[in-house]
Amino acid sequence: MRLNELSINDKAVIKKIHAKEPLKSKLLSMGFARGEKLKVLKHTLVKNTFDIDINGVNVALRNEEAREIEVEKI
Amino acid sequence: MKEIKIALVGQPNVGKSHLINSISGATLHVGNFSGVTVDKKEVEFERNGYKLKLIDLPGTYSFHPYTPEEKVTKDFLLNAEYDLILNVVDSNQLQKNLIFSFQVSDLNKPMVIAFNMYDEFSRQGGEIDNDKFFKLTNIRAENVSAKENFGLEELFEKVIKTYQEKNTPRIYYAETIEEEIANVKEKIKEINFDKRFIAIRLLEDDEDIYKIIHEKPWYVELVPQLKSSKERIRIEFDSDDVKEIFFEERLALAKGIISQIAKKARKEKFSEKIDKVLIHPILGLPIFLFVMWVIFQSTFSLGAIPMDYISSGFGAFGNFVGGLLPNGLIKEAVVNGIIPAVGAVVMFLPNILILFLGINLLEQTGYMARAAYVMDGVLKKFGLQGRAFIPLVSGFGCSVPAYMAARTLKNPKDRLITMLVIGFMSCGARLPIYVLLVSAFFAPSIQGDVMFAIYLGGALTGLIVAKILRVVLFKGEPEPFVMELPKYRFPKMKAILFDLWVKTKMYIQKAGTFIAFAALGVWFLSSFPRVDIVKEYSFKIEHIQNADKKAALKEEMNEKILENSYIAHIGKAMAPLTKPLDLGWKEDVALLAGLAAKETVVSTMAVLYGVGNIGDTSKGLIEKIRNSIPFTAAVAMIIIVMFYSPCVAAMSTFYAEVPQMLWRTFYTIYPNVFAYIAAFMAVGLIKIFS
CATH class of the missing domain: 3.40.50.300 (P-loop containing nucleotide triphosphate hydrolases)
Known part of the structure; x- marks a missing residue:
């Protein structure tokens, strides 16, 4: 499943980053790496933008970018 | 040393x-x-x-x-x-x-x-x-x-x-990786960098490093080694991306070291709790608009309080200086030119400080990044992304740093679109003009809201123009939006007060130097040529005994000097162009002066409407303008100021940031055309409905 399919307060483990460069490096540098845990803190009304907690870092990203991150819900 | x-x-x-x-x-x-x-x-x-x-x-x-x-x-x-x-x-x-x-x-x-x-x-x-x-x-x-x-x-x-x-770091990756780094390193001959560093960057596909080495004679021998090294790392780590493997290596290293050196902190829930409200899916946007409304409302209402004091202070100062100086040209230039103009500009310092404080607080607390998150959905509809929001809001303070802040946008198209509409976010220097005109022409109860409407209107227009630019000139999707939301932090009072102090100092400095100088220029251009007129009137004035009539004659003389002055010629040359907007030549000249710096619009009006002449206060300017120009002209002026070219400083920053001549030309022309058409339409609408 992909990150954009999660809902508020869902927790998940990252399986793979599908994004192409340079977005991939950007996501990696924010801490989105295989095996890392994340939590969905918030999303906007129509799930346009997400607020993700990854290792204590708050990152905002869009539906389009969230779709590139494969996760497994825990 | x-x-x-x-x-x-x-x-x-x-x-x-x-x-x-x-x-x-x-x-x-x-x-x-x-x-x-x-x-x-x-x-x-x-x-x-x-x-x-x-x-x-x-x-x-x-x-x-x-x-x-x-x-x-x-x-x-x-x-x-x-x-x-x-x-x-x-x-x-x-x-x-x-x-x-x-x-x-x-x-x-x-x-x-x-x-x-x-x-x-x-x-x-x-x-x-x-x-x-x-x-x-x-x-x-x-x-x-x-x-x-x-x-x-x-x-x-x-x-x-x-x-x-000369102590350098010693950090080592997993054994396989270190072996391959050594293998690649061996093939690297003479170069100005550390060889291990070059080897690592090459394994990570760093294009900048490729550019540096691909013309070296030993590059040919390096290529096969690099290929086999990467291959081995890929197989060993069961992944197809060496860059990612290095990233994960460093992540593992970081985790290992942290577990040995650091005691974990308790998770801080403060930011999360605040965010529950501030970036709530439904409430987030209204809260943001309310925050902005509060800022602009207080800019107006709190800023009005010290206005009277500053204004009467300058009035008294003018009279005092007038008393010291001997009658003559110098006294006239100082009392009628410089002091009222500087006073008219300084009068608005409190407004600007409040606006600046508001934006500063948004930045320092961490709310600005949230606002970008909340606004991302809206901005996306206009072909921009949430990150563009930060340069746009900085634009309310001053366009110069806003143009620079646009560098945080990756995609050159996004960056250019953002920069082209930053000017529509009314900067702090335009505030005095709005305050002046709004105070003169709108009922006190709605003045704050009119101000907010001006800023909101400017911002919305900017977004619509961004959308048009995106559709017509810059086709393509906006760049990805990935942005860190920092923790909320209490701003450091000392730092904020210091920022405000610096701002005050710079504003007063500008008022005392640049504005004073410009005002002197405007005064000169508006007071000459005068020899013939003075000759004609001084004879008349001398032969009249009645004091009232004397004063009336003097005023008539000043009026005549102004009407025949150099500046009137400039203004009157522009007048046919702005006639449909109901603007008089004095407004034309003021707006033209505004291209140098927006503060000079107000100071020029102060000189041209002769605020210093009869020894009244700077606040008299509001009164005079109310009586001298029609409502439609005031609206036209507000609209032009909202949209036309920013000051020279901002324009040169834009030129420095954007090298293409085509966009520079476009940027120089289109805001003025846009401003003219918008003002023309507004004046037309008012006339139809009244």
Whole structure:
């Protein structure tokens, strides 16, 4: 499943980053790496933008970018 | 004295600028979001017989740069001369920060780490053992707090020591990787960089490094080795992306080291709790609009309080100076030209300070980044992305830093669109014009709302224009939006007061120099030629005994001088163009002067409407304007000021940031055409409905 399919307060483990460069490096540098845990803190009304907690870092990203991150819900 | 040149690097928003300010008493702008430093800045100071020269580089998430400002940092680290790297790290985000530190340590330069924001970290129960960190990595480190000013002296002792010992980091990756690094390194012959560093970057597919080496004679022999090394790493780590493998390596290293040196802090729930409300899916947007409304409302209503005092102060000062100077041209120039003009500009200082304070608080608390998150959905509809929001809001303060802040946008199209509409976010210098016209023509009860409407209207128009530009000129999708939301922080009062003080000083300085000078020019142009008129009237005035009639004649004379002055000729030449907007020649001249600096619109009006003439206060300007120009003209003027070209300083910043002649030309022309058409339509509408 992909990150954009999660809902508020869902927790998940990252399986793979599908994004192409340079977005991939950007996501990696924010801490989105295989095996890392994340939590969905918030999303906007129509799930346009997400607020993700990854290792204590708050990152905002869009539906389009969230779709590139494969996760497994825990 | 020996100089140590120190490159200050770190991820965005770890407090690098803050650190510089704390050490040196400098006044770099500090905000709580990424992208405050977009160009490198230097500060010098002395410690223990050394001259330390700090170069503050833009925050960078990774050594694979993503945005133009991140590239500034990488280029500097690769190509500039420096003695030592000072890496600033946010103690609260060790893992994310250390990954970057390990990329930088590959450079094999003397390096020191500052674990900044340690005050916050230790308050939450965290601890860092930096002696152990030194043992593990051979990098000297110190726990510091730029905010509470501790650890800095110790940090610079370690900097000097590291410099003296030429002490470089020792960080090693997994065995397979180190073996392949060694294999690649062997094929690298003469080069100005550390060979291990080049080997690592080549394995990571760093294109900048490829560019440096691909013309070397030994490059041909390197290629097959590189290929087989990458292949082996891929197989060993069961992944198809060596870059990602290196990233994961550094992540694993960071985790391992953190577990040995740091005691974890309790999770801080404060930001999360506030965010529950402030970026609530439904309430987020209305809350943001309300916050902005409060800022503009208080700009107007609180700012009006000291206005009377300043205005009567300048009135009294004018009379006082008038009494000292002998009658003649100099007295006239000072009392009728300079003092009322400067007074009219300074009168609006409180408004500007309140607006500035509001924007500053948004930045420093961390709300600005949330606003970008909340607004992202809206901005996307207009073909922009949430990040563009930050330069746009900075534009309400001043367009110059806003143009620079647009560098945090990666995609050149996004950046150009954003820069083309920044001018529609009314800057602080336009505030006095709005306050003047709104005070004169709208009922007191709605003045604050009219102000808010002006700013909101400007912003909305900017977004619509952005959309049009996106559809017509810059086809394509907006860039990805990935942005860190920093923790909420209480702003440091001292820093804010200091910022306000600097702002005040600069404003008064500008009023006292540039504005005064411009006002003198306007006064001169509006008072000459006059010899014939003066001759004609002075004879009449002398022969009349009645004091009232004398005064009336004097005023008639001044009126006639003004109507025949040089400036009237300029204004009247423009008049046919602005006639459909109901603007008179005085307004034309004021708007023209506004191209130099927006404050001069008000000062020019003050001179042309002769505020100083009968010794009344600057506030009399509002009264005079109300009686002299029609409502439609006031509206036209407001609209033109909202949209037409910004000041020379802002325009030259744009030219510096955008090299293409085509866009420069477009930028120079279209806002003025747009402003004219918008004002024309508004005046037409008012006439139809009244």
